[in-house]
Amino acid sequence: MTSTTGAIPQSSTEKPDTRIAVAALAAILVLAPIVVLDLSSWKSNGSLWYLGMLPALMGLFAGRRLAFAAAALTPVIVGISLxxxxxxxxxxAAYMLLLGVATGLSARRGWHVMxxxxxPLAALALIGDMHVALPSGRYSADASPESILMVMVVLLLGGVWTATFGAFAINKVHVTPPExxxxxxxxxxxxxxxGLVALTSFIALTWLPPNSWWIVLTMYVVVQPYYASAITRVSQRVVGTLVGSTAAAVVVVAFHHLPGLIAALAAVLTILAAWANLRLPYWVFVTFLTPAVVLQTAGGTHDVAQAIADRALYTLVGSGLAIVVMAGGHKYLVRHPRPQET
Structure with a gap:
């Protein structure tokens, strides 16, 4: 398939060792700011930088332009949520409805992966418990105009940094852009x-605790354009979440006194997850991404344990809701065959 999103050209003249060296150097440059921030008193901003990195990283698999668009879009939608x-x-809920519809329609260009x-980061900002570091201390992300602005700036910098230097790494990895x-x-x-994210967001905002934003995240990664792919993802999502959460718990117990190492490991796992998302079975992607997100967005050992329990519970809830809706939609489409598309 020919990408129309400014896809990164693949080089066929460089030696394998050269490609590996360039990709490794680019990956180190992408990950370095997260480690530095996590080792400083601005650790909350390390988590924000990481979150800003995710959409841009996934956008890179379709092209530089989409990656930079993701870098600009992410802080805007998060700022609105706050x-x-x-x-x-x-x-x-109405705002999440708009984002859910936009995600579905973006599949026409293959942008739905990004x-x-x-x-989901808009759901985290709207429903979850997001924090930011300012010179005067650590605050809730929506505590003041200054905190909201700082959240947006850090997300933007994380996205732009990833789109800039990550391109050199992705350029050396042969992957097929999302169709x-x-x-x-x-x-x-x-x-x-x-419909799913709007209803779930309303319920979460009205009755559930902040960590219920994981349900919305689950829906974004489980629901797919095609029914067969979505059903496969549901079971693999549960398996990958349980395995990845267990791995996160082991890492925290073993290395809780080395926050820089944990930050670096989380970032590396994210890079591996992005690659696995396009090259390997979905459960491998979830197994990599789950500990990465939990390690980077949770706090100490107790917080990670709670995050693991919440993620498992809300993954099951989100997957169950997704199955019900998708099964009903599939039944309707089977009874009402679509015309031949051109």
């Missing part, structure tokens, strides 16, 4: 995604 936190839940990493899906399929995908 502004909506004190408004009635229906407002936040959006599935950007949009575009037909228009009608993307419309059903948009309806399913929008």
């Amino acid at each position: 502004l909506l936190r004190d408004l009635p839940p229906v407002v936040g 959006m599935s990493f950007a949009a 575009a899906v037909p228009n009608r399929t993307s419309m059903y995908f948009a309806a399913a995604m929008g």
Whole structure:
């Protein structure tokens, strides 16, 4: 498939050792700021930098332009979420509905993989417990205009940094960009995604604790344009989450006194997850990404243990809801065959 998103050209003239060396150097440059921030008093900003890195990293697999677009989009949608936190839940649910529909429609260009990493961060900011480091201390992300601005700046810098230096690493990795899906399929995908995340966000904002944003995240990564792929992902998501969460617990127990090492490991696992997402079975991707996200966004040993339990519980809830909706949609489509798409 020919990418229309400014795909990174592949080099066939460099020696393998040269490609490996360049990719390794680029990966080190991408990961370095996270480690530095995690070793400083600005650790909360290390987590934000990491979150800003994720959509840009996934965008790179479709091209530089999409990666830089992801870097700019992520702080905007997160900033809007922070502004909506004190408004009635229906407002936040409507906003998540828009993001869910946008994710589904973006599949027409093959951009839904990137959006599935950007949009959940809006759910984290809206429903979850996000913090930021300022010169005067650590605060909730929505505590003041200054804290919201700092969150957006750090997310932007993390995305731009990743899009800039990560391109040199991705350039050496031979992967196929995400495929575009037909228009009608993307419309059903948009309806399913929008409805699911809107309803879940409303329930979470009204009755559930902050960590319930994991349900929304689960829906973004489980629900897929095609029914067969989505059903496969549900079971693999559960397996990968349990294995990855257990690995995170082991890492924290063994290296809780070495925050820099934990930050570096989380970042490396993220790079591996991004590659696995396009080259390996989905459960491998989840196994890599789960400990990366838990290690980078949770606090101490107790916080990680709670995050592991919450992630397992909310993954099961999100997967169950997704199955019900997708099965109903699939049954409807079987009874109403779609016309031949051109």
